[in-house]
Amino acid sequence: MDTQLKKGLLDVCVLSVLRKEESYGYKIIADVAPYMAISESTLYPILKRLEAAGAVTARSREYNGRLRKYYSITPAGVRKIEDFLNDMREMERICKLIRDGGKQ
């Protein structure tokens, strides 16, 4: 898939996973991996970007004697997902053109 397309998709995939429930790094990767190739080094900048944009908040909680960072989605993050879905509907129309364009 095109890299630019992938970048935007991964962000929304991560947001969608967090929309269900708050999660942490390892689990986010496990949940997204079946749908899109994602690695640890790919996820880190995504989480940083989403947090900076206010789409996601993070807090550290104790787990098994160590600290784990849990990420949760914000209303702004939910809006990002909805914007993406709207864009997708628009893309479907354009795909029709690309598929059928020129043909009768």
Place this chain on the structure above:
Amino acid sequence: MKAKQWLKTFQRALALLPRAERERAADYYAELFADRMEAGEEEESIARELGDPAAAARAVLSESGAGEAAPAARKAGRPGWQKALLACGIGIPAVIAIIALGCIAVALATSGVLLILAGLGGTGSAFLLIAFEGFSGGLLALGGIMLAAAGVGCMLAPPLLLLIRLLFKLCGTVWGGTAALVRGKREGQAK
């Protein structure tokens, strides 16, 4: 490679980043190591899969734009001459205020302690006098009053201690606030 070594190399390669960012990235990878090992994976295989720690560090650096950001962050804040001017203009009165607050706290503490000590001392001497000079209503009254004074001192102790603690906290706030003002706002910091 073991997790510790991987993380150490990773952190060292991030030397250019400000400490908070470097630790944040290190915590992220340390957490991943911990979670994956808990899921049963081998430390060495995780490290192999993560790849070269220096490469991972370079990825983090490129995302943070550290090359440009680091010197820019240092430049934000006040120019040197402004800092010097503020340090004198605001700093000196601030220091005087802190010393004054400190003196008030010390004075309160001293008076509290002295009240208790004097009260007890007075009580003691009154009863000693009764013992040596013989009973006297006046001496008994004196002993009682002195004991009451000591009692008042003890009762005042908790609120006085709180007040003293607040005063020292205030000193700290004045100091911190002045320092921040002199330093000037940094990029990305609202406080």
